[in-house]
Amino acid sequence: SKETIGCGYHFFSEGMDIRNFENIQLENALYKALENDELVLLYQPQINYKTNQIEGVEALVRWNHPEQGMIPPGKFIPIAEETGLIVPIGEWVLTEACKQLKAWHNQGFQLQSVSVNLSVLQFEQNNLFSIVKNVLEKVELSPEYLHLELTENLIVKNTELTLKTMKQLNGLGINLAIDDFGTGYSSLGYLKKLPISTLKIDKSFVQEMTEDEAAITNTIITLAQNLNLEVIAEGVETLEQAEFLSSQDCYMMQGYFFSKPLTADQILKKYFSHKFN
Ligand code: C2E
Ligand code: CA
Ligand code: CA
Ligand code: CA
Numbered sequence: 001s002k003e004t005i006g007c008g009y010h011f012f013s014e015g016m017d018i019r020n021f022e023n024i025q026l027e028n029a030l031y032k033a034l035e036n037d038e039l040v041l042l043y044q045p046q047i048n049y050k051t052n053q054i055e056g057v058e059a060l061v062r063w064n065h066p067e068q069g070m071i072p073p074g075k076f077i078p079i080a081e082e083t084g085l086i087v088p089i090g091e092w093v094l095t096e097a098c099k100q101l102k103a104w105h106n107q108g109f110q111l112q113s114v115s116v117n118l119s120v121l122q123f124e125q126n127n128l129f130s131i132v133k134n135v136l137e138k139v140e141l142s143p144e145y146l147h148l149e150l151t152e153n154l155i156v157k158n159t160e161l162t163l164k165t166m167k168q169l170n171g172l173g174i175n176l177a178i179d180d181f182g183t184g185y186s187s188l189g190y191l192k193k194l195p196i197s198t199l200k201i202d203k204s205f206v207q208e209m210t211e212d213e214a215a216i217t218n219t220i221i222t223l224a225q226n227l228n229l230e231v232i233a234e235g236v237e238t239l240e241q242a243e244f245l246s247s248q249d250c251y252m253m254q255g256y257f258f259s260k261p262l263t264a265d266q267i268l269k270k271y272f273s274h275k276f277n
Contacts, residue, residue: 027079029065034088038064041096042261045271046115046232049242050251054271056113056147058254059097060261061089081121090122091131098139098146100264105141109272115147117179120154126161129168136172143173149200150176152184163194170195177232182220191227199224203235203255209244221250 033039043057063071080086094116101114122128136143148169154162155178170176177198182205205216217233224231233245236255245253262270 023079026071026076027083030063030076030079030083030085033063033065034085034092036066038066039089039092040064040263041093041100042263043100043114043267044254044261045259045267046113046252046254047258048251049246049253054111055252056111056115057267058115058149058261059093059100059117061093077119081119084121086119086121087125090119091135093117094132095135095139098135098141101145102139102141103264104268104272107268107272109268111145113145113147113175115149115177117149120151120157123150123154123162123165124159129165129172132169132174133172144175147175147177147198149179151179152181152186155186155190155194156184158190166195170197177230182216188223191223191229196229198230198232201231201233201250206233206235206241206245206255207237209241214244217245217250218248221245221248225249 040062041059042062043059045054046056046058047053048055061073061077063073063076065071077086080089097114097116101111104111118128125131132146132148136146150166166176175197176195177200178196179200180202181199183202199220201217201220205213205220207213221231223229230252231250232252232254233241233250234254236242236245236253236257238257241255242253242257245251259270
């Protein structure tokens with residue numbers, strides 16, 4: 001991190017490991033990634049298991065590095081957050097995802113939603129609401145097609161600004177979802193106070209189907225039902241997991257069992273191709 005570099009002998013005693021050096025290189029390259037058009041979006045289908053229909057997609061960013069190839073978000077989002085680059089990157093993702101959904105609609109492919117991940121740092125900018133609103137207007141996409149995924153970190157912080165922004169976004173008709181639900185440290189009280197429509201069950205609970213994790217999954221589903229929230233299970237990899245979830249009345253699912261994240265073209269071919277025959 002920057003602190004380690006800045007302070008004298010620590011730089012040599014513990015800061016100069018290879019991982020850190022790699023990060024500094026990545027950080028420098030990330031500054032140029034946006035203007036060099038090196039970021040790409042993949043889309044993972046969200047499937048209704050009951051109807052076997054695709055209902056939406058989640059946009060997931062990748063960095064197509066000129067030398068290193070595809071870099072997964074786990075490797076550069078933390079750097080982007082540390083440096084603040086997540087703000088322009090996040091705006092690019094939002095714009096791109098909305099444009100793509102609009103393009104699909106124009107092609108006759110009537111997907112119901114695109115989900116975009118937002119970082120806490122984006123929420124801490126005082127103009128997030130106007131950015132989102134402007135993007136939707138520019139792209140001419142109606143707000144109900146946009147879903148935004150937030151993490152529990154945001155809710156733990158619970159500032160006036162984030163609350164205000166959430167209310168504005170919801171007021172516009174945007175669906176707000178809590179990502180990785182159950183992994184954070186927030187209390188449950190907020191679920192009634194905040195304008196949230198959807199809980200995404202974290203893949204750690206979906207995948208480890210021991211009795212305990214099944215109990216957690218079941219508790220989240222019941223909680224969602226009682227509070228009138230939608231629930232999506234993510235990381236569904238097997239038929240057993242899908243069957244268990246549907247036996248618990250959770251039908252919206254996302255995971256490798258249905259599809260890995262795909263390019264926009266692949267999505268169209270896989271889920272809309274029959275229209276061309
Ligand atoms: P996430 O939002 O929880 O996204 C789900 C992650 O799980 C994705 O990883 C997805 O590829 C992966 N996944 C989906 N189905 C399965 C499955 O069946 N099994 C397993 N093992 N994994 C599955 P990905 O694309 O590497 O993204 C990782 C994280 O990076 C995301 O987690 C999200 O927190 C972050 N991220 C991705 N794109 C963006 C973005 O545009 N903005 C922000 N702020 N964060 C992003
Ligand atoms: Ca997500
Ligand atoms: Ca998630
Ligand atoms: Ca996650």
